[in-house]
Amino acid sequence: MKAIVVERLGPPGVMELQHVPVPQPGPGEVRLKVEAVGINFADVLAVAGEYLTRTRLPYTPGMEFAGTVDALGEGVTGVQVGQRVASLGGRGGLAEYAISPAAALIPVPSTLTAAQAAAFPVSYFTAYHGLKTLGHGQPGEWVLVQAAAGALGTASIQLAKALGMNVIAMASTEEKLQIARDLGADVTLLQDDPERVQKVREAAGGRGVPLILEVVGGKRFQESLDMAANRGRIIVIGNASREQANLRPVELMKRNLTVTGLWLTSLMQDQEATREAAQVLTPLVASGQVTPQVGPTYALEGSPRAFQDILDRKTTGKVIIEP
Template sequence: MTSMMKAVHVADRGTPAEVMRPLDLPRPQVTPGHVLLRVEAAGINFADVLTVSGEYLTRTKYPYTPGMEFAGVIEALGEGVSGFRVGQRVACLAGTGGLAQFAAVPAATLLPVPESFSAAQAAAFPVSYLTAYHGLKTLGHGQAGEWVLVQAAAGALGTASIQVAKAMGLNVIAMASTDEKLGLARELGADVTLLQDDPERVQKVREAAGGRGVPLVLEVVGGKRFQESLDMAANRGRVIVIGNASREQANLRPVELMKRNLTVTGLWLTSLLTDAEAAAQAMKEVPPLLASGKVVPQVGPVYALADSAQAFQDILDRKTTGKVIIEPWR
């Protein structure tokens, strides 16, 4: 077997087209506590795009291979690894390394997936569905019968949030940029759908939730739209800040939170994965939802490894729905 593999290499910050280069790189070797995966599919998140450009929450360590979540088949087990077997398909949250034909990753980053899942579905699951769960339940404290506002509803996180919210018994207001995207949100169970640029969007959201506003907002846009999220929230509402798709600075006046008893909470999955109690509860509740078919990862467009830069740019340009997938062997 060859000692080389195809992988995407990023040497420095820049736009996807400027810095993402498919190269032949040495195939990694398995070490104690690690497993060697034959990567079948990588799920791409907005966070991956920001990491390439050096704009994510943590400083990007260049050079590196992008791809924080991926799925594949175990090729080899390192010394001391138990609970997994060669030939088993798993998902992985390693942080980097997914845009390659092989990856050597810590066994602790592996997640079991239903046997019925395709590789693309397995790669579409970890980040979006765990984030949705934590936003709706761990931090959002969503209760059956409450209303929740889901922004960017046709994206990877949005489609996951709609499904998890409905499984929890919540009522969903979904916002997206086109009628086509809103159609997908309705197919997934959204109760009310609104175009994100509707000039009366704030009032319509408040009216849809009984005139009082929504108790729970999953905020992913940021910038000037952050204020709108506060305006849409009910008194004593919870606004969970998960992203900043606008890439603009948001302004917050604490006194406004005081007047309406609002709560604004940030969510970063990386931190929650190190919270033993929260992580254990998520892994207790999310996999059964997947196995039951109540929630199904929404696979979006699929790209070859050589087209990785285009995939990243399409996410930036808001051209995609569901989870963008890159297949290293395609």
């Protein structure tokens, strides 16, 4: 079968299209015929060797994908060959066939295309945990969403609105802000607006923002502290700038701030939190109240271009690769 293989870490150009054997599912695993792969910033960082965990080589990227179940490993029950599913936490998605733990499968509502299904798990579960599980967001509260036109950003705006929250969206271009407005953002601001700190504080009733989903990091993290309300919660979800941030804990005291980290991979092990998220997300997506935003779509051989376009901030919504 065709697969993208990474033999050494580096820029997107290290990804090669190769012919490799079809993988076999182990105990508790299933094999999927892959129809669409959702590319996350984490995939880009992993290929670059800059992710939270070390990547063992050689490997095929792709942790989030949708397709039909093609073979069952030993001991798998409750899943049928031919069933349409998405996988959150599988491996080797950038290939014609890929393996997922059966426990990581999510049923796909019939209303979703394969690309929408592949755009769903990581961004929406992360958004839910940021807004609710860890962020404790309440209806009527303001939330600041950074990189608002991206995969996580668009998911966060839609979900926050569906949960009755008010959204301030930030992004780097006017086109990206229009996407945020189209999804229901109440206030939009260019990331480089010279008066952004003051404008964000004013938008949220002059008192600062009670909840911030922080994905950019670096100097933006310091700004998030300045934008937060008294007793504000800042959920650290990403570091897209790849810059270091300075945190002097004493600064948190001034406005009684809480800074909480969020990593979906480790939160997924909390079965109760995952079940609770699924209970909210599944009906919202099945009813069309939230719609996974499919961004630019590439063929398997276009994977290096897709990864480079994410790094260059050219993409909006979830980048999809169709093997």
